Amino acid sequence: MGTYELDTEVVVAQPSKAEAEEKTAPEMGLTEDEELLLQIPLVATAILPLTLKAVVGLGIIEILNKGSVPHIAGTLPVMMTAEDIAAQLPTKNPQAATMLDRMLGLLASFNIVRCAIEKKEKVVRRYGPAPFFKWLAKNEHGALAANFVHLGMEQAFFSAGQHLQEAVLEGGIPFEKAHGMTSFQYMATDLKLSSVFNKAMKHNTILIVNKMLETYQGFKDAHVLVDVGGGVGTSLGMIVSKYPHIKGINFDLPHAIAEAAPLPGVEHISGDMFDSIPHGDAILLKVLM
Numbered sequence: 001m002g003t004y005e006l007d008t009e010v011v012v013a014q015p016s017k018a019e020a021e022e023k024t025a026p027e028m029g030l031t032e033d034e035e036l037l038l039q040i041p042l043v044a045t046a047i048l049p050l051t052l053k054a055v056v057g058l059g060i061i062e063i064l065n066k067g068s069v070p071h072i073a074g075t076l077p078v079m080m081t082a083e084d085i086a087a088q089l090p091t092k093n094p095q096a097a098t099m100l101d102r103m104l105g106l107l108a109s110f111n112i113v114r115c116a117i118e119k120k121e122k123v124v125r126r127y128g129p130a131p132f133f134k135w136l137a138k139n140e141h142g143a144l145a146a147n148f149v150h151l152g153m154e155q156a157f158f159s160a161g162q163h164l165q166e167a168v169l170e171g172g173i174p175f176e177k178a179h180g181m182t183s184f185q186y187m188a189t190d191l192k193l194s195s196v197f198n199k200a201m202k203h204n205t206i207l208i209v210n211k212m213l214e215t216y217q218g219f220k221d222a223h224v225l226v227d228v229g230g231g232v233g234t235s236l237g238m239i240v241s242k243y244p245h246i247k248g249i250n251f252d253l254p255h256a257i258a259e260a261a262p263l264p265g266v267e268h269i270s271g272d273m274f275d276s277i278p279h280g281d282a283i284l285l286k287v288l289m
């Protein structure tokens with residue numbers, strides 16, 4: 001790879017709150033015509049999450065991370081052109097690199113990837129992992145926060161968002177307006193969505209509970225710990241492996257428990273918490289509603 005200057009990195013200038021309030025478009029040096037043109041990108045606001053979803057789905061997070069040791073002081077991540085990246089994808093589409101260049105350029109403007117610009121006969125953009133990347137890539141505990149990207153892009157949640165305006169004016173919950181039931185009732189009818197949801201929660205929980213167990217000492221004295229709405233039992237599995245004297249009871253709705261794999265020291269029980277919950281001497285409620 002050729003040389004490049006990291007100081008040419010694309011950075012989105014964020015005006016301070018005061019500047020943003022004070023400066024109108026003409027003061028920012030825009031003509032009225034330029035100001036008018038600013039409306040055009042608004043039609044594509046949904047493209048950011050869709051681009052992120054495609055980049056995650058194509059495995060580009062792993063490609064950009066491969067061979068680089070990002071986020072370690074003093075090391076520079078390997079920067080790749082869109083052509084380098086396209087060459088690693090299972091495609092013969094001659095337009096793939098051009099598309100990726102535009103998609104990654106968009107993500108760079110949101111600091112999701114880094115972009116360095118090399119000026120030779122023509123401008124070459126190179127991409128690499130930005131600090132935020134460590135949350136999207138698989139970490140040392142095997143957690144992959146990119147699963148959250150997939151969840152947010154699921155059609156059922158996306159179509160719920162179409163009812164936001166109505167919910168502001170009339171009250172109610174957008175998901176229920178879209179589907180006529182709560183999201184958890186809906187997931188019992190759509191096991192594919194339930195699986196995407198459980199996977200996203202599991203990977204997020206690995207990251208959060210791992211941090212919690214570094215400092216929180218409160219589980220030491222528990223004997224029977226009930227995780228109400230514990231999903232597939234990820235939190236309890238981690239807690240019980242650190243405190244093996246605890247008997248864990250993972251309690252959730254039947255469709256969630258159906259997906260829960262056996263975990264040493266954890267009993268899975270299905271039911272509805274509005275009817276009753278299993279007995280224990282401590283109860284865990286994590287991101288329940």
Ligand SMILES: C[S@@+](CC[C@H](N)C(=O)[O-])C[C@H]1O[C@@H](n2cnc3c(N)ncnc32)[C@H](O)[C@@H]1O
Nearest residue numbers: 184201205229230231252253256272273286287
């Ligand atoms: C956002 S998830 C959190 C899962 C888990 N606590 C975690 O942090 O990974 C909420 C969980 O609550 C469960 N849940 C929702 N309503 C419930 C009910 N009425 N009875 C039991 N569990 C319920 C859902 O099935 C889901 O697994």
